[in-house]
Amino acid sequence: MRFIIPTYLTSLFNTVYTIIDGIFVSGYVGTNALAAINIVYPIVNILTGIALIFATGGSSITALYIGGNEKEAANRSFSVSFVFSILLGSLISACIIFNLSSILLMLGATDVTLKDCKIYAIFWLIGTPIVIGKELFTYFIRVDGSPAYSFATALTGGVLNIVLDFFFIKTLNMGIMGAALATILGLAASFFMGIYYFIRKQNYLVFTLRHLSIKEAFRCMINGLSEFVDQIAIAVTTIIFNRTALSFAGENGIAAVSIIMYLQFLFTGIYFGFSMGIATPLGYAYGNKRVDVCKILERYAYRFFMVAPIVIYILTYSLAPLGVSFFSDSTSPVFSLAVSGMRIYGLGFLFSGINIFSAIRLMSYGKGHLSGLITFLRSFVLLILFLTILPVKFGLYGLWSAMPDAEFLTLFISIPLLKWKPSAFSQK
Numbered sequence: 367m368r369f370i371i372p373t374y375l376t377s378l379f380n381t382v383y384t385i386i387d388g389i390f391v392s393g394y395v396g397t398n399a400l401a402a403i404n405i406v407y408p409i410v411n412i413l414t415g416i417a418l419i420f421a422t423g424g425s426s427i428t429a430l431y432i433g434g435n436e437k438e439a440a441n442r443s444f445s446v447s448f449v450f451s452i453l454l455g456s457l458i459s460a461c462i463i464f465n466l467s468s469i470l471l472m473l474g475a476t477d478v479t480l481k482d483c484k485i486y487a488i489f490w491l492i493g494t495p496i497v498i499g500k501e502l503f504t505y506f507i508r509v510d511g512s513p514a515y516s517f518a519t520a521l522t523g524g525v526l527n528i529v530l531d532f533f534f535i536k537t538l539n540m541g542i543m544g545a546a547l548a549t550i551l552g553l554a555a556s557f558f559m560g561i562y563y564f565i566r567k568q569n570y571l572v573f574t575l576r577h578l579s580i581k582e583a584f585r586c587m588i589n590g591l592s593e594f595v596d597q598i599a600i601a602v603t604t605i606i607f608n609r610t611a612l613s614f615a616g617e618n619g620i621a622a623v624s625i626i627m628y629l630q631f632l633f634t635g636i637y638f639g640f641s642m643g644i645a646t647p648l649g650y651a652y653g654n655k656r657v658d659v660c661k662i663l664e665r666y667a668y669r670f671f672m673v674a675p676i677v678i679y680i681l682t683y684s685l686a687p688l689g690v691s692f693f694s695d696s697t698s699p700v701f702s703l704a705v706s707g708m709r710i711y712g713l714g715f716l717f718s719g720i721n722i723f724s725a726i727r728l729m730s731y732g733k734g735h736l737s738g739l740i741t742f743l744r745s746f747v748l749l750i751l752f753l754t755i756l757p758v759k760f761g762l763y764g765l766w767s768a769m770p771d772a773e774f775l776t777l778f779i780s781i782p783l784l785k786w787k788p789s790a791f792s793q794k
Contacts, residue, residue: 370643372513376504376520377639381631385692388628390531391545392693397621397700399542400693402482404624405474405608408601409462409487413494415597416455417501420447420583422642423590425505426730429646432509432570433653442582444506444571450583451502452495459494466491474608478617482542489546496550496557503560509646510571515563519556527552589734592725592741599745606753607765614762615703622703625693626711626766632689633678633712637719638726640670645730652731661787667723675716682712703762710766717773718744724780740780748772 392400424447431440462469466487467480475483490497500523507516527548534544564573587594604627611619644663651659686708687696694700721744728737749772756764756771 369508369513369646370640372517373508373643373646374636374639376517377635377642378632379517379520379524381635382524385628385632386528387531387545387549388624389692390535391542392621392625394535394539395541395545397694397698398478398617399482399545400624401617401620402475402479402542403486403545404604404620404627405470405479405483406487406490407627408473408604409469410490411597411601411604412458412462413455413490413497414501415594415601416451416458417498418597419587419590419594420451421502421505421590422593422726422729423447423588423734424502424586425509426589426645426649426734427586427732428506428571429509429649429730430653430732433650434655437570440570441572441574442577442579443586445574446578446583447506447586448499448502448573449575449578450587451498455494455498459491463488463491473605474612474620476617485541485543486546489543489550493550493553496554500553500557500560503557503563505642506571507560507563509649510569512563512567512569513643513646515567519559519563522559523552523554523556526555589729589732589737591734591738592729595738595741596745599741599749602746603749603753606750610753610757610765611762614757614765615699618698618700618703619762621694621700622707625690625700625704626708628693629682629686629689629708630711633682633715634718634722636674636678637671637722640667640674641723641726645726648727648730657787664727667727671719671723675719678715678719679712682715683709686712707762707766710763711769713767714770714773717770717777720784721773721776721780724784728783736783740776740783743779744772744776748775 388400388403391403424443428440428443428447431437431443466484470480470483470487473483500519504516504520507513507519530548530551531545534540534548538544540547563569564571604623607623607627608620611623613619615622644667648660648663651657651663686705690701690704690708694704721740725737725740728734728740749768752768752771753765756768758764760767
């Protein structure tokens with residue numbers, strides 16, 4: 367519980383302040399600006415994916431080393447994750463900046479939204495080291511044994527983001543530039559708290575540049591493959607969602623997709639927070655060859671996922687009008703589109719929890735390639751398949767139902783993989 371609760375709260379709070387960001391933009395700038403943010407988000411997903419492939423994969427490998435009391439190896443996996451992720455992220459950001467206009471048009475920007483898209487994107491791209499570094503600090507501080515401090519970094523950055531949203535957007539009328547600036551400054555606060563932790567706090571992990579290898583970086587990347595696939599899949603499917611919604615309902619359709627994406631993070635964040643919280647002690651136990659502890663922890667997870675999906679869908683269905691009302695007036699066509707879409711889209715929450723846990727469980731045992739298989743199916747192959755087929759026949763109903771169908775079919779892979787016991791795995 368010492369790991370699960372702060373990790374869940376971190377995930378929840380990251381979601382909440384992202385949603386508040388959207389509320390300020392839609393309320394004080396307009397739904398076209400909200401649509402612009404959604405158009406830019408595939409770029410954000412790429413940056414986040416680079417961060418997460420090393421944050422999740424590297425921290426899971428580090429937890430195995432800590433559990434086995436291999437301090438030098440733990441320091442190497444920690445350090446190589448930071449060095450390679452920031453270098454890779456900065457290189458990709460530079461390439462995007464030089465081709466920004468054409469990339470945004472490809473992502474679905476129109477004459478109405480292009481200017482706002484450019485403003486929002488450039489802040490994220492320039493702030494790439496902070497965006498990536500903040501994400502890595504969140505995971506590695508938790509693995510280092512300080513989940514509460516990890517949550518504190520997210521809380522501080524989130525609160526600052528909300529305060530600055532109010533100041534920049536409402537008070538100074540800075541529009542979408544204010545939203546972007548508030549977000550980056552909030553991330554910077556979390557980033558510098560992470561630097562302070564590893565410089566001044568008494569901790570297990572120590573940054574080093576000795577004996578860093580591409581082989582170790584590659585191992586961390588492979589283990590974190592599922593989260594990278596997830597972010598790239600979100601980027602690709604967001605483009606498809608936006609273009610399909612645009613063809614059926616214009617900019618209102620894109621705004622409705624934006625609202626649904628914001629609200630889905632609130633619910634899937636519960637699954638992700640719980641799963642990542644239990645992943646660290648799973649890694650410790652497996653690294654220490656305590657398979658009996660792994661089995662006990664897994665039983666806790668199965669009990670949680672027997673109850674949580676039902677509760678979450680009931681909340682999704684009943685609270686959809688309230689959630690959408692924070693972004694759109696009830697008289698707006700965006701409101702009815704988003705409410706009906708959320709209730710259909712939310713059916714996927716009945717199945718996504720066990721898929722998410724199955725993927726993260728495998729990653730915590732160092733089996734990122736199997737974790738990546740689950741995520742590749744649920745977030746990419748099956749989702750794109752249904753996004754391509756269903757809207758043609760069922761219109762917007764088909765668009766919203768693509769995710770539940772993809773999550774349901776993925777169960778036929780993720781459930782059998784849950785039957786694979788830790789004793790069957792080798793760490794090497």
